[in-house]
Amino acid sequence: MTVTQEVTFGESLDHTECTKSLMAIRDALDVLNGKWKLQIIIAISSGQHKFKDIERQIPKITPRMLSKELKSLEENQLLKRIVYDTLPVTIEYKLTPHAKTLEKVIAELRNWGALHRKKILGR
Amino acid sequence: MTVTQEVTFGESLDHTECTKSLMAIRDALDVLNGKWKLQIIIAISSGQHKFKDIERQIPKITPRMLSKELKSLEENQLLKRIVYDTLPVTIEYKLTPHAKTLEKVIAELRNWGALHRKKILGR
DNA sequence: GTAACCGGTATACCAAAGTATAGTGCCCAA
DNA sequence: TTGGGCACTATACTTTGGTATACCGGTTAC
Numbered sequence: 001m002t003v004t005q006e007v008t009f010g011e012s013l014d015h016t017e018c019t020k021s022l023m024a025i026r027d028a029l030d031v032l033n034g035k036w037k038l039q040i041i042i043a044i045s046s047g048q049h050k051f052k053d054i055e056r057q058i059p060k061i062t063p064r065m066l067s068k069e070l071k072s073l074e075e076n077q078l079l080k081r082i083v084y085d086t087l088p089v090t091i092e093y094k095l096t097p098h099a100k101t102l103e104k105v106i107a108e109l110r111n112w113g114a115l116h117r118k119k120i121l122g123r
Numbered sequence: 124m125t126v127t128q129e130v131t132f133g134e135s136l137d138h139t140e141c142t143k144s145l146m147a148i149r150d151a152l153d154v155l156n157g158k159w160k161l162q163i164i165i166a167i168s169s170g171q172h173k174f175k176d177i178e179r180q181i182p183k184i185t186p187r188m189l190s191k192e193l194k195s196l197e198e199n200q201l202l203k204r205i206v207y208d209t210l211p212v213t214i215e216y217k218l219t220p221h222a223k224t225l226e227k228v229i230a231e232l233r234n235w236g237a238l239h240r241k242k243i244l245g246r
Numbered sequence: 247g248t249a250a251c252c253g254g255t256a257t258a259c260c261a262a263a264g265t266a267t268a269g270t271g272c273c274c275a276a
Numbered sequence: 277t278t279g280g281g282c283a284c285t286a287t288a289c290t291t292t293g294g295t296a297t298a299c300c301g302g303t304t305a306c
Contacts, residue, residue: 007218009168009226018165024236025161025229031239033156035294038148042141045132051253062295067254077242088303091253095130098242101235103132106148108231112224113147116154119200119221158264174283185265190284211273214283248306255300263292270285276278 031076036069049092159192172215
């Protein structure tokens with residue numbers, strides 16, 4: 001005998017628990033959101049640490065957006081701006097260990113995104 | 124002896140692989156993005172299936188946004204709009220099994236979001 | 247000295263996302 | 277018959293996100 005099972009989402013949570021979860025999820029999404037953040041993270045991860053190098057690696061990004069997004073990522077402690085006391089000063093952007101903790105999230109997003117793509121484009 | 128380890132992001136990927144991954148991640152983020160989508164999913168998951176009921180459960184949402192977001196979620200096959208041939212017609216929004224597959228992603232986002240919150244607000 | 251590179255900032259603009267407010271057509275109950 | 281609920285849509289507006297273009301001060305290479 002087959003009955004239509006209600007599709008629910010995780011265990012039901014009481015109101016405050018639910019609000020807390022929602023805030024956490026929003027926080028995570030906000031950190032990753034924006035047209036360029038992921039590409040910047042990838043560029044740095046792939047070995048580009050200088051402003052101009054990152055700019056060159058990401059097609060069409062403007063210095064304004066790069067500057068903005070670097071600041072946002074730094075505020076979120078995903079990267080650190082390091083000033084070397086050379087002449088002229090050199091500046092490097094490096095991912096922090098905290099950025100590393102994003103890996104699992106990103107892997108899940110990638111997996112689901114790929115699954116979703118198949119689903120929508122008709123396997 | 125301690126050396127500063129380079130923080131990299133997953134295994135390095137070649138360019139096409141990387142672009143594919145990026146697209147998948149973007150797809151996933153886009154599905155969840157928007158101020159109201161998660162709350163709508165939660166409302167439906169928690170048993171509200173009618174337009175007005177969902178609207179009442181989500182404070183401050185306007186019917187315009189609810190309508191838009193429901194359409195977006197339906198396009199992404201996360202929910203289905205079911206029209207019952209009653210008088211007057213009743214309409215119900217139900218999550219699909221595909222929505223269920225989002226659970227792991229959302230759990231990861233929630234976990235990381237909570238971790239991040241602690242990190243930023245100074246444990 | 248002047249042209250070019252680095253690491254950005256400033257100003258103006260444009261487009262997407264979200265809000266506010268009102269109104270539609272249908273049904274039903276009093 | 278009129279007032280209310282349901283499931284929305286329409287129009288106008290504001291806010292946020294992103295683009296385009298130009299420029300800045302300091303440093304080196306010619």
